[in-house]
Amino acid sequence: MRVAEAFQAAFGHEPEGTWHAPGRVNLIGEHTDYNNGFVLPFAVPWGVTTAVRRRTDGTVRLLSLQASGGPQVITELDRAQGWARYAAGVLWAFERAGHAVGGADIAIDGDVPQGAGLSSSAALEVSVATALNDLHGLGVSPIDLALLAQKAENDFVGMPCGIMDQAASALCEEGHALFLDCRSLGTRAVPLDLAAEGLELMIIDTGVHHELADGQYARRRADCEGAAERLGVESLRDVTDLAAALSVLEGDERKRTQHVVTENHRVEALIGLLRAGAAREIGALLNASHLSLRDQFEVSCPELDVAVESALRGGARGARMTGGGFGGSAIALVPAGGAGRVRQEVEQAYERHGWAAPRVFPEVTPAPGARRLT
Known part of the structure; x- marks a missing residue:
């Protein structure tokens, strides 16, 4: 080794x-x-x-x-x-x-x-x-x-x-x-066996390297903590009436709260679809998550947005940025055999913008966690 x-x-x-x-x-x-x-x-x-x-x-x-x-x-x-x-x-x-x-x-x-x-x-x-x-x-x-x-x-x-x-x-x-x-x-x-439902997940590495410790991540966290304090809850997890919460918040705190509360609902909804054998329907949740991260949490970037938009044009059933943001990767839910078309669409979009081609990893499947090898 x-x-x-x-x-x-x-x-x-x-x-x-x-x-x-x-x-x-x-x-x-x-x-x-x-x-x-x-x-x-x-x-x-x-x-x-x-x-x-x-x-x-x-x-x-x-x-x-x-x-x-x-x-x-x-x-x-x-x-x-x-x-x-x-x-x-x-x-x-x-x-x-x-x-x-x-x-x-x-x-x-x-x-x-x-x-x-x-x-x-x-x-x-x-x-x-x-x-x-x-x-x-x-x-x-x-x-x-x-x-x-x-x-x-x-x-x-x-x-x-x-x-x-x-x-x-x-x-x-x-x-x-x-x-x-x-x-x-x-x-x-x-259980996450996308292949059994005729799907695969691909990762699109934009090549934009982020440095989350530069303060952007910390500012987003401070926004969330400030909103929770203003609402009188321990954390935004505890917001049960989103409309009422948004009515008393302004600016960044309002937007961050909207994302966090709706994203928690999306997690639960996606698990429900997986348990029901309806993995083909989770794409809409991935799309909604990306829009919320882009518009409400404001952690996307042009390269991520183009990756998501072009993946959808190429036939992906859903796509979103993943990770902390400001660069990094997007994921795309693709019909089996469709990764080549999606990849071509993304690469052509990057070329039109004058950006270096992203790295694409098709057919990513869940691996085991930490373990001893020898």
Whole structure:
């Protein structure tokens, strides 16, 4: 295995094992997680594989096969730089939770398209967390590993994400989407066999790389928290009378509330259609989600909008942006055998705008969550 070989070459000894955690794509339920709402992601076939060996001297050595230069040697976790902060943050979160994991040699190899909105950072965090949990015999549950990984990203890296990405990476099952109630942390595996209904899901990576920690994501979250405070509820999840809520809100807070409340309803409606064997009817919900993210939450961008619009012209039954926004990827629900036409339509639209062709991944099916490999 490539990561194990790189580990031995860099550190001079073999790892104690290798672990893999996947990225995710969100079928529906965007910007609802930090509002205590509902989400429906599934794990993608790409992720982060980590080779780890424990150390007794407290030092952490971190190597990424995707980063230039040699390993970062860290004697104090808060001195980690760049990508290494996501891994160092996991060790920090374990320590804060009372788990003395000490030092480690860690090599990381990832194939999640970076900047595509498929949660490469969560895959890295969960992969490292799963490895440390196994090696130290801590017995931390998958959902609690996800919470530790989220704490690392929130409080150590400084990105105020919700729990969805880490939970999806830790808990997803092959062939299923993951319904997650972000308040109770209750989960349910929802069968997602689109091929059985003559459908496939494709991912369109716009190539527009976003940096959610630049403040846009945090501003959207602040809008939601401000609206909830004005409405006298714990979170926007608790809004039951949308019309009444909108009548007392203005500006951005009004728009953010409209998106969150209706998006939660769309998650529940989509699950209902899947359970009824009506996957061919979920396209309208995907379309409505994109329009809401574009117009009410204002996290889309021209490249995402063109990807969605051209996919629909090419025959997709539904399409929407996925992930935090401001770039990244769109998903399209396509009749079996129709991916080629959709791809051609999207590529031609990009060419007309003078943009580089997007990366397209057809027939994406739900993969398993975090697990030990060797």
